[in-house]
Amino acid sequence: xxxxxxxxxxxxxxxxxxxxxxxxxxxxxxxxxxxxxxxxxxxxxxxxxxxxxxxxxxxxxxxxxxxxxxxxxxxxxxxxxxxxxxxxxxxxxxxxxxxxxxxxxxxxxxxxxxxxxxxxxxxxxxxxxxxxxxxxxxxxxxxxxxxxxxxxxxxxxxxxxxxxxxxxxxxxxxxxxxxxxxxxxxxxxxxxxxxxxxxxxxxxxxxxxxxxxxxxxxxxxxxxxxxxxxxxxxxxxxxxxxxxxxxxxxxxxxxxxxxxxxxxxxxxx
Numbered sequence: 276x277x278x279x280x281x282x283x284x285x286x287x288x289x290x291x292x293x294x295x296x297x298x299x300x301x302x303x304x305x306x307x308x309x310x311x312x313x314x315x316x317x318x319x320x321x322x323x324x325x326x327x328x329x330x331x332x333x334x335x336x337x338x339x340x341x342x343x344x345x346x347x348x349x350x351x352x353x354x355x356x357x358x359x360x361x362x363x364x365x366x367x368x369x370x371x372x373x374x375x376x377x378x379x380x381x382x383x384x385x386x387x388x389x390x391x392x393x394x395x396x397x398x399x400x401x402x403x404x405x406x407x408x409x410x411x412x413x414x415x416x417x418x419x420x421x422x423x424x425x426x427x428x429x430x431x432x433x434x435x436x437x438x439x440x441x442x443x444x445x446x447x448x449x450x451x452x453x454x455x456x457x458x459x460x461x462x463x464x465x466x467x468x469x470x471x472x473x474x475x476x477x478x479x480x481x482x483x484x485x486x487x488x489x490x491x492x493x494x495x496x497x498x499x500x501x502x503x504x505x506x507x508x509x510x511x512x513x514x515x516x517x518x519x520x521x522x523x524x525x526x527x528x529x530x531x532x533x534x535x536x537x538x539x540x541x542x543x544x
Contacts, residue, residue: 299339307347384516
């Protein structure tokens with residue numbers, strides 16, 4: 276395992292592979308700021324260009340591109356209130372209000388720095404946990420997946436504040452939307468209304484963009500002017516955003532650990 280890690284790192288750090296990674300990062304940034312595309316679409320668009328590459332170069336190019344799509348999507352979420360993909364929905368809720376107050380630089384700097392720390396932390400956890408997580412995930416059956424789903428619904432109800440009924444209703448609506456599409460065991464269409472488009476379920480990206488982008492665009496068109504309601508004379512706050520990340524380092528590490536655990540389970544599942 277350690278030898279494979281060292282050989283892979285040496286192969287990626289070669290100039291021929293590293294240059295392709297930089298190109299992939301630039302393409303990923305350009306695709307990420309376009310709402311609705313996402314890393315899956317980016318990979319599909321770039322597959323024809325990697326057929327004649329060496330394996331290490333192809334992996335460096337594709338992974339470098341896919342790894343920054345969500346980060347670039349955070350920029351549009353913070354600046355315009357439009358998520359680049361479904362992973363960026365939380366950035367709209369917590370990152371766009373500071374942009375309206377003229378603190379977009381601070382919010383973007385905090386987002387980018389925390390993403391960097393989370394990526395490094397997640398990579399280290401993944402390298403160390405692959406042998407253990409593989410056995411754990413393979414032992415997770417239908418009953419375990421059901422209990423994880425119920426745990427998620429419980430979290431929704433718990434985090435809904437004082438009105439637990441609204442949280443339970445929101446979780447129930449989420450379950451209803453999740454039931455649309457082909458059953459994973461019997462391949463029976465459920466609530467598709469005869470539309471092949473819904474066989475894969477309700478597309479998450481159009482739903483999130485419709486929920487967040489359309490109201491924001493209408494509000495901006497009606498209100499007119501700039502997005503920031505408080506005029507700011509500088510992109511200030513960039514260094515303050517970086518400081519905020521290290522000031523709240525415990526929160527960053529805790530969220531990185533949660534993301535690493537959830538990401539490993541989802542990826543292997």
